[in-house]
Amino acid sequence: MKISPETVYISDYNYELPSANIAEVPLLNRDDSKLLIYEKGKIIDSVFHQLPSYIEPGSTLILNNTRVIEARLLFQKDTGATIELFCLEPYELSIEQAMQQHEKIIWKCLIGGASKWKPGQLLTKPIGENSGYILTARYIEKREDYFLIEFSWNNAAASFVEVLHETGAIPLPPYIKRKAEKLDWERYQTVFSEQEGSVAAPTAALHFTQNTFQQLKERNVAYDYITLHVGAGTFKPVKSATIAGHSMHAEPFSVKKQVIEELIKAAKIIATGTTSLRTLESLYWISLKLKLSPNAELMLDQWEAYAIDEQLPNIPAKESFEYLLQWMNEHAVTELHCRTSLIIIPGYQFKVAHGLITNFHQPHSTLLLLIAAFIGDNWKKVYSHALQNNYRFLSYGDSSLLWR
Template sequence: MSTSPDPHQLRIQDFHYDLPAERIAPEPLPDRASSKLLVSRQGVIEDKSFRDLPAELPADSLLIFNDTRVVRARLLAQRPTGGVVELFCLEPVAPHRAIEPALQQTAACTWRCLVGNGRRWKSGPVTLAFSFAGQPATLTAVRQAHEASGESLIDFSWEPASLPFAEVLRAAGHLPLPPYLHRSDTAADAVRYQTVYAAHEGAVAAPTAGLHFTPEVLAELAARGMASGYVTLHVGAGTFQPVKAETMAGHPMHAEPIIVQASLLRQLLGHRPRPVIAVGTTSLRTLESLYWLGAALASQPAEAGAELRVDQWQPYAPLAPGQAEITPEAALQALLAHLEASGSAAIEASTQLLIAPGYRFRLVQGLITNFHQPESTLLLLVSALLGPGWRKVYDHALGNGYRFLSYGDSSLLLP
């Protein structure tokens, strides 16, 4: 694993590579598990099939999956004159800010949205007619204020008012495929842009490392004695946010909500020091965020009702003179003690954690992930795990026919 004197000063252009457009997978393969698998084990690279994954993992591994489910967050509404306005629901604002209760809201709600073709939407409502259970239904949207970023607060209301907003999105919305696919969603995407274990609605992008898993692969993992556990990180649109600053000091990481059950914390504690393998960058960020949440609680227990969050640069702050670093075990125990004191069954927090070269991993020993865009924070994460060897991995993938990005092939990275 790599070291760096100051991650703030990392230049994003140092994480560039040439990705030809024809190497970006435009569609999923007919069979999830037929994708290629690049295995990088201590710098040695092998070409495998994803079906080989159970045999390639370290013995007695614990795999951690992100069980978020993608919502149909793109709404195509019409102005009174007939023009189309696209509303991409990013995050709830009122009456709930937490994703899961917001999706159960009936009658009306307010969300922060990206607005497409919004310059022609001067004022007044736009509407979207749809059907629910064979009956006509209508969604109405009113923009509170236009923002230069293209984001706006949108007041939604709908009939029948008894429908939860989640049902409105399922019936009226479209899957928010990654923008680089340059196409509309299809019936196939409705199945293939979800993992087979997706359980909790709230993401606007899929945790794509999990798209390769089938029930058969999961059964083979269990037959080989591999344990599995689940966390929830609702992937936000910020996962596609390009790094525009010259150095990482100028790049604000997006915040994403995480939910982790007490049972998973106990599972992690009981599994140590055996290997923990994160399925995807979102699972990895969640696991490492647990360490920083627990370390903060171990140093200073939170007041009742206080928001739990991990800031972007929290891991890179130097320890105070004489201060000992919190161990992973102590961090997990602090999280469990917090839950017991608060009478809660799960940690609910937000994370802006930036994992970049110079980061030292506390809970994760390996990663299953797809191949990421040049100059992205996801590529920084891979570089933090592999060090300069990330270039060898990506050069090999480019030279050996691997498919890139969300619907592309997979890798197992064991530093």
């Protein structure tokens, strides 16, 4: 799998996205979204509640059960100035540990209005109404891409995730030009969201309803869950001329042993969303990394997969996952906890997923590069068709089922 990132120009992955095509609000019913099916150059227009009829019995869907946290916090200074803190990820703790922390924790944050807030200064806001409890934020220091902020609260019984529920707001994507409303607390979560820790939703799965899952069961299509906590880096623009100059964000993910057993048995694997796809492909490469070095760190760097492929080329996914299962048994591991910075660009050879359920992505984005890698240059045909037929784009937009 030889690729040349310095020849992948981001300007080639552009299209005109009218603001009228960006979905600002969700549809009344999740599964009323349009569904574009693409296979071997052909396009079919459908509706999302028809999705199960396009998936062969014996296939397995993989979904991301992460849950969006109320990561946006607004504080007001004595002067009246508003300081907005956006919690990116915990400092020196896992997401799971951080969510259950009590009394004090340090987070990496972005700050809106940072020039009005000096290191060492404290900001406070009440936790809930008339509770008497206070959340305090202390500015520790500025780092290259984020600020270190210490949060503390005077309710020893409350975990940090409970504090966020009371004081924070759902962080809608930057291209949605409105404040989060009560509706978003429900609709910017999947119906099966469970593991708290994302600052952006795995939006491909927002269309799923309990009816969808019932139809999948009746059609003998299996489904299971991985967890990848989506970071703000998913919205990070590519500023370099070629993808070689872009630094890909890292995200934590976890996969249970039973999921790997399911992947080994599956006739076809369909990833629900780019986060699930990235997890599945990362899992494949981490398995081969362990095959090369059984004590290797469970982390995949941005270009590491491409190097591993040169050492262990053309390994089938089933063989990779069988080795991973063996490694887990030998190490008495029932759930893998990993991190990935994998970047998928045109020229990448997919190892696991045969199909991808996904929304329509921004121009000049790493997500659009992933789509181009998955279906080739026909991404232009797909996106042009979607625009001409008034599909709704981005997080609250319509869906597609793409076959590799």
